[in-house]
Amino acid sequence: MAHQAVVSYCRFIQSQVMNRARAQHEQQIKKARESKMCGTDKRPDPCPIITKSLSSDSIINLDHGDPTMYKEYWERMGDKCSITITGWQSLSYFSNTSNICWFLEPEFEKEVRRIHSVVGNAVAEDYHIVVGNGSSQLFQAALYALSPANALQPMNVVSAAPYYSSYPALTEFLKSGLYKWAGDACNFDKEEPYIELVTSPNNPDGFIREAVANCRKLGKLVHDLAYYWPQYTAITAPADHDVMLFTVSKCTGHAGTRIGWALVKDREVARKMTKFIELNTIGVSKDSQLRAAKILQVLSNCCECARPGETENFFEHFRGQMTERWDRLRGVVKGSDLFSLPEYPVEFCNFFGDFFEAQPAFAWLKCREEIEDCESFLKSHKIITRSGRHFGEIPSMLELACLIKITLSISYYKGCQP
Amino acid sequence: MAHQAVVSYCRFIQSQVMNRARAQHEQQIKKARESKMCGTDKRPDPCPIITKSLSSDSIINLDHGDPTMYKEYWERMGDKCSITITGWQSLSYFSNTSNICWFLEPEFEKEVRRIHSVVGNAVAEDYHIVVGNGSSQLFQAALYALSPANALQPMNVVSAAPYYSSYPALTEFLKSGLYKWAGDACNFDKEEPYIELVTSPNNPDGFIREAVANCRKLGKLVHDLAYYWPQYTAITAPADHDVMLFTVSKCTGHAGTRIGWALVKDREVARKMTKFIELNTIGVSKDSQLRAAKILQVLSNCCECARPGETENFFEHFRGQMTERWDRLRGVVKGSDLFSLPEYPVEFCNFFGDFFEAQPAFAWLKCREEIEDCESFLKSHKIITRSGRHFGEIPSMLELACLIKITLSISYYKGCQP
Numbered sequence: 001m002a003h004q005a006v007v008s009y010c011r012f013i014q015s016q017v018m019n020r021a022r023a024q025h026e027q028q029i030k031k032a033r034e035s036k037m038c039g040t041d042k043r044p045d046p047c048p049i050i051t052k053s054l055s056s057d058s059i060i061n062l063d064h065g066d067p068t069m070y071k072e073y074w075e076r077m078g079d080k081c082s083i084t085i086t087g088w089q090s091l092s093y094f095s096n097t098s099n100i101c102w103f104l105e106p107e108f109e110k111e112v113r114r115i116h117s118v119v120g121n122a123v124a125e126d127y128h129i130v131v132g133n134g135s136s137q138l139f140q141a142a143l144y145a146l147s148p149a150n151a152l153q154p155m156n157v158v159s160a161a162p163y164y165s166s167y168p169a170l171t172e173f174l175k176s177g178l179y180k181w182a183g184d185a186c187n188f189d190k191e192e193p194y195i196e197l198v199t200s201p202n203n204p205d206g207f208i209r210e211a212v213a214n215c216r217k218l219g220k221l222v223h224d225l226a227y228y229w230p231q232y233t234a235i236t237a238p239a240d241h242d243v244m245l246f247t248v249s250k251c252t253g254h255a256g257t258r259i260g261w262a263l264v265k266d267r268e269v270a271r272k273m274t275k276f277i278e279l280n281t282i283g284v285s286k287d288s289q290l291r292a293a294k295i296l297q298v299l300s301n302c303c304e305c306a307r308p309g310e311t312e313n314f315f316e317h318f319r320g321q322m323t324e325r326w327d328r329l330r331g332v333v334k335g336s337d338l339f340s341l342p343e344y345p346v347e348f349c350n351f352f353g354d355f356f357e358a359q360p361a362f363a364w365l366k367c368r369e370e371i372e373d374c375e376s377f378l379k380s381h382k383i384i385t386r387s388g389r390h391f392g393e394i395p396s397m398l399e400l401a402c403l404i405k406i407t408l409s410i411s412y413y414k415g416c417q418p
Numbered sequence: 419m420a421h422q423a424v425v426s427y428c429r430f431i432q433s434q435v436m437n438r439a440r441a442q443h444e445q446q447i448k449k450a451r452e453s454k455m456c457g458t459d460k461r462p463d464p465c466p467i468i469t470k471s472l473s474s475d476s477i478i479n480l481d482h483g484d485p486t487m488y489k490e491y492w493e494r495m496g497d498k499c500s501i502t503i504t505g506w507q508s509l510s511y512f513s514n515t516s517n518i519c520w521f522l523e524p525e526f527e528k529e530v531r532r533i534h535s536v537v538g539n540a541v542a543e544d545y546h547i548v549v550g551n552g553s554s555q556l557f558q559a560a561l562y563a564l565s566p567a568n569a570l571q572p573m574n575v576v577s578a579a580p581y582y583s584s585y586p587a588l589t590e591f592l593k594s595g596l597y598k599w600a601g602d603a604c605n606f607d608k609e610e611p612y613i614e615l616v617t618s619p620n621n622p623d624g625f626i627r628e629a630v631a632n633c634r635k636l637g638k639l640v641h642d643l644a645y646y647w648p649q650y651t652a653i654t655a656p657a658d659h660d661v662m663l664f665t666v667s668k669c670t671g672h673a674g675t676r677i678g679w680a681l682v683k684d685r686e687v688a689r690k691m692t693k694f695i696e697l698n699t700i701g702v703s704k705d706s707q708l709r710a711a712k713i714l715q716v717l718s719n720c721c722e723c724a725r726p727g728e729t730e731n732f733f734e735h736f737r738g739q740m741t742e743r744w745d746r747l748r749g750v751v752k753g754s755d756l757f758s759l760p761e762y763p764v765e766f767c768n769f770f771g772d773f774f775e776a777q778p779a780f781a782w783l784k785c786r787e788e789i790e791d792c793e794s795f796l797k798s799h800k801i802i803t804r805s806g807r808h809f810g811e812i813p814s815m816l817e818l819a820c821l822i823k824i825t826l827s828i829s830y831y832k833g834c835q836p
Contacts, residue, residue, distance in 0.1 A: 066510050074506035081505025085709055087716070088492035088499075090674035092484050093667075133551050133676075133699035140698070144592070166697075173697050174562065177593030249511075256508035256704040258551075279584075279591050280558070281551035285703040286674040291503055298505070 061384045065361060070253025073317060074295075083294045090286035100267065101130045101274045103283030111296035112261050115251075116238070118300045119315070120350050121228050123240040127263040128270035131284045132277055135226055135247040135260035139170060139197075140280075142222045142243050142262065145272035146195050147178040156182035156194035160212045161392030162364070164203045164224070184392050185213040192218065198241075199224040201233045204391050205342055206360030208233065226250040231318035233358040234349035243269065248292050250361070252299060252314075259284070259292040315351065322359040329363060340366045479802045483779060488671025491735060492713075501712045508704035518685065519548045519692045521701030529714035530679050533669075534656070536718045537733070538768050539646050541658040545681040546688035549702045550695055553644055553665040553678035557588060557615075558698075560640045560661050560680065563690035564613050565596040574600035574612035578630045579810030580782070582621045582642070602810050603631040610636065616659075617642040619651045622809050623760055624778030626651065644668040649736035651776040652767035661687065666710050668779070670717060670732075677702070677710040733769065740777040747781060758784045 074081055095105045109129050116124040132138035147155040157171045161184040171181040182188060185196050196219050200209040203226075211221050223241040227233065229251050247260035264270040277283065299314050333339045344358035367374050375387035492499055513523045527547050534542040550556035565573040575589045579602040589599040600606060603614050614637050618627040621644070629639050641659040645651065647669050665678035682688040695701065717732050751757045762776035785792050793805035 064511075066512065068510055071506050071509050074504075074509070077505050079504070082502050084500050084502045085705075086492075086497070086500045087495050087713060088489050091489050091492070091671050092486055093482075093673045094484065095674075133703070134701075136697070137699045170697060173694075174592050175595030177595065253509050255511045256513075256701075258699060258701060258703045276591075279554070279588060280698065281555045281676060283552075283674075283676060285551070285676045285706040287503075287705045287709050288703040291705050295505060 057382065059382045059384065063384045063386045067249060067253035067255055067361075069321065070318070073314060074253070077298060081295055081298050083291050085287055085290065090290070093283060095283075095286065095289075100128055100270050101277075103274075103277070103286075104129060104131045105286055105289040105293065108259075108261075108289040108293040108296075111293045111300065112246075114300050115296045116263075118303050119230060119235060120238050121230075121235045122225065122244055122246070122263055123238045124263055127244075127265055128267060130262040130264055130270055130273045130277070131289060132260045132262065133281055133284050134249065134258045135224065135245045135262075136166070136170060137277065137280065138245050138260050138262045138273070139167075139222070139224065141273040141276035142245070142269075143171065143176075143179045143195060144276040145269045146220045146222070146243075148193075149178070151178075151193075153192070154178055154180040156180065156188065156190065156192055157197065158182045158185035158188045158194055158213055159197040159199065160185040160209065162202070162204055162388065163197070163392055164199050165386060165390035167197060185211075188213050193220075194218060195220045195222060197222050197224060199226075201227040201358060201360055203227065203360075204362055204386075204388075205364040206233075206344065206358050206362070207342070208236075208358070227361060230315040230349060230351040231322055232360055234347035234356055235351040236347055236349070242266065248295065252295050254292065254295060257288045257291055259288050319352070319356070319359075322361075323356075326359040333365075338367060475800065477800045477802065481802045481804045485667060485671035485673050485779075487739065488736070491732060492671070495716060499713055499716050501709050503705055503708065508708070511701060513701075513704065513707075518546055518688050519695075521692075521695070521704075522547060522549045523704055523707040523711065526677075526679075526707040526711040526714075529711045529718065530664075532718050533714045534681075536721050537648060537653060538656050539648075539653045540643065540662055540664070540681055541656045542681055545662075545683055546685060548680040548682055548688055548691045548695070549707060550678045550680065551699055551702050552667065552676045553642065553663045553680075554584070554588060555695065555698065556663050556678050556680045556691070557585075557640070557642065559691040559694035560663070560687075561589065561594075561597045561613060562694040563687045564638045564640070564661075566611075567596070569596075569611075571610070573597040574606065574608065574610055575615065576600045576603040576606045576612055576631055577615040577617065578603040578627065580620070580622055580806065581615070581810055582617050583804060583808035585615060603629075606631050611638075612636060613638050613640060615640050615642060617644075619645040619776060619778060621645065621778075622780055622804075622806075623782040624651075624762065624776050624780070625760070626654075626776070645779060648733040648767060648769040649740055650778055652765035652774055653769040654765055654767070660684065666713065670713050672710065672713060675706045675709055677706050737770070737774070737777075740779075741774075744777040751783075756785060 093103070095103050096109075099106075099109075108131060112129055113124045116122045130138065130141065132141060143155070143157060154177055157167075157179050159167055163184070168181045171179060179195065182190075182194065188194060194213060196211050196213045198209050198211050198221055200223065201207065202209050203224075206227075211219070213219050221242055223239065223244045225239055225244050226247050227250055228235070228239065228246075242265045244263040245260060246263070248257060249255035249260075262270075262273060264273060302312060302314055330341060333341050342364055346355050346357045348355050373387070375385055375389075378385050511521070513521050514527075517524075517527075526549060530547055531542040534540045548556065548559065550559060561573070561575060572595055575585075575597050577585055581602070586599045589597060597613065600608075600612065606612060612631060614629050614631045616627050616629050616639055618641065619625065620627050621642075624645075629637070631637050639660055641657065641662045643657055643662050644665050645668055646653070646657065646664075660683045662681040663678060664681070666675060667673035667678075680688075680691060682691060720730060720732055748759060751759050760782055764773050764775045766773050791805065793803055793807075796803050
């Protein structure tokens with residue numbers, strides 16, 4: 001039965017990934033003992049997730065992403081990335097009052113500029129940096145900054161479908177009079193000002209994107225580049241858009257630290273984004289900024305010191321992991337006539353100096369046959385996914401987040417912390 | 419000349435506080451060497467602020483508060499309050515998925531409940547705890563949670579004047595269709611639903627408050643209890659309101675860590691506040707929650723272990739400091755016919771087991787004579803204050819934030835980090 005095949009498929013993927021993860025983990029412990037180049041000889045604790053067995057009545061949650069796959073790498077880095085914060089540090093609200101973004105820690109600013117220079121994914125010189133409590137807050141800060149305070153009508157906010165499923169809710173939840181969600185950018189043809197959100201690589205389908213709305217002279221652009229890092233896609237050129245959003249969650253995996261940043265070309269836009277964050281949360285945790293600075297510092301150091309081909313290079317290591325996962329996923333999909341996956345162009349990556357195709361942190365899986373509402377069907381089999389309808393598409397498209405999202409799906413439904 | 423007297427007065431206060439701070443700091447270093455009870459024998463670094471001299475053209479900023487006065491205490495606590503965060507900790511978005519507030523760190527929750535039990539300033543048992551990026555975010559979360567999603571009109575938001583000067587901006591900056599600023603609660607007489615913000619002790623005047631709006635059955639209350647700690651006011655009873663907001667900034671001085679919490683009686687309100695924070699910032703920094711938990715743990719320990727009268731008890735130490743500052747301020751004001759200060763009732767404090775009168779973190783100074791706009795006048799003399807008009811009052815009332823706010827005023831205008 002086709003339905004049963006879907007369930008078997010998901011469980012097969014899961015068990016394969018878990019077995020592989022266990023083997024990789026053991027191999028990494030062995031490697032870490034042998035090499036001290038960028039790692040440590042301290043043995044990491046065994047990962048609690050991958051030692052758990054998966055029973056047939058387990059709930060598999062492929063809806064929410066959670067970057068716990070990155071944990072084993074940071075374990076291997078050992079004390080290099082640890083920071084100690086004393087009780088008397090960082091009491092003040094202020095970080096640098098000579099900066100437009102007065103709550104931006106200078107050390108964090110320095111490491112943000114450095115990582116972009118090392119990776120080559122964005123121009124950071126001559127840009128203002130605004131730090132945020134994750135990139136969601138920066139997204140809202142950008143809407144606030146780019147919407148005139150005294151306009152008669154709220155600003156239109158659009159994005160090309162399939163778009164990041166949280167954009168409509170983030171735009172609408174306070175019923176702001178400054179801006180409103182106006183849907184698919186491809187269908188937007190009003191002669192009115194608008195903000196277009198360009199997510200590249202795109203969540204959920206992983207493609208590199210450019211602005212699409214037709215009336216460019218009335219439009220302002222916000223580029224969400226959260227996934228524009230070399231483990232996911234080829235770095236073809238440094239991005240140099242007006243407003244670019246990044247987050248450590250997607251770059252290094254430190255989602256719990258809630259740190260994002262915006263590179264902003266225009267001084268007044270940076271000032272208004274800062275004002276939003278001042279009103280919303282009176283700045284951003286210094287503890288987290290200092291920690292993110294340390295992580296980025298180690299990351300840049302490792303990129304600069306590791307020889308090509310060595311897995312101690314963070315991006316090389318995780319590009320390898322993503323390649324393995326995508327190879328397995330494509331292998332399984334190929335053996336079934338139920339599904340298809342997007343095909344990505346092979347592109348030259350300036351960071352790695354070679355060609356490869358995109359391997360997003362999520363899979364945008366298309367059901368080919370009789371299953372009209374995959375989300376409901378899979379839910380009845382205890383597999384939770386996010387239907388394509390949340391992304392502005394028909395329900396047979398679903399975001400199968402089976403790649404980096406698998407580990408958490410078990411742990412948080414079973415009450416075990418990752 | 420009266421004008422000159424104002425300037426002299428401010429500079430006198432400043433120099434007195436600085437001299438005193440220097441002397442106290444030296445004494446504390448000496449004490450820390452002698453006693454190890456709750457402190458450390460490690461000598462803290464000299465405070466850079468109090469070794470700076472004040473020139474006649476320095477700008478004195480008494481507008482923004484910044485709790486850097488607390489730094490010397492935490493220095494004396496030494497490594498007791500330090501935390502080390504490894505690179506592989508806290509990667510996940512999730513803290514506790516069995517809690518309504520799924521991003522609340524269990525350790526932080528535990529220490530919040532404990533400190534309220536130790537101090538006796540609020541009932542925490544049977545309340546839901548929602549953590550926020552400071553109490554400003556929780557204030558917005560409360561407005562979101564208490565305003566019906568589908569009402570025809572935005573909810574009225576009121577507070578009795580003089581009210582916290584940021585309330586109108588925080589309520590209005592996104593032009594939300596869910597709620598709107600409706601001004602002074604004392605003047606609110608519409609037969610419409612409303613949210614009343616009750617700040618107690620009140621910012622800016624320091625008085626204990628209760629709800630005042632007339633049509634109670636249509637009203638919902640949010641109690642901002644940021645200053646309801648025993649260094650500022652007598653703890654007369656554990657507060658048990660529906661929604662109570664607190665922040666570490668005002669309790670322990672750790673403003674840069676951006677951690678606040680709400681005690682919420684109703685499950686659905688807690689769920690909606692959590693939803694706001696999920697949409698706004700996808701949770702709250704785990705690093706900061708862990709740090710705040712550590713600080714609160716040491717605070718509770720010190721309260722429980724220090725003998726009465728010992729300055730190692732945090733609250734006793736800072737009650738003493740606030741008393742000294744208020745004594746000096748009252749002495750200066752008494753010798754002038756230009757100003758008057760509020761008189762606070764003497765009340766029994768359950769925490770200290772004695773009587774004392776409130777000594778807020780700011781002074782609500784009233785000009786008696788010909789100076790109609792104190793803010794403008796003092797600004798021309800390089801003294802920055804916040805006029806009473808920001809608090810819903812006439813301009814001759816000003817918030818003279820000369821107590822704990824003095825140290826930062828020098829450092830951040832001179833580019834020196836506190």
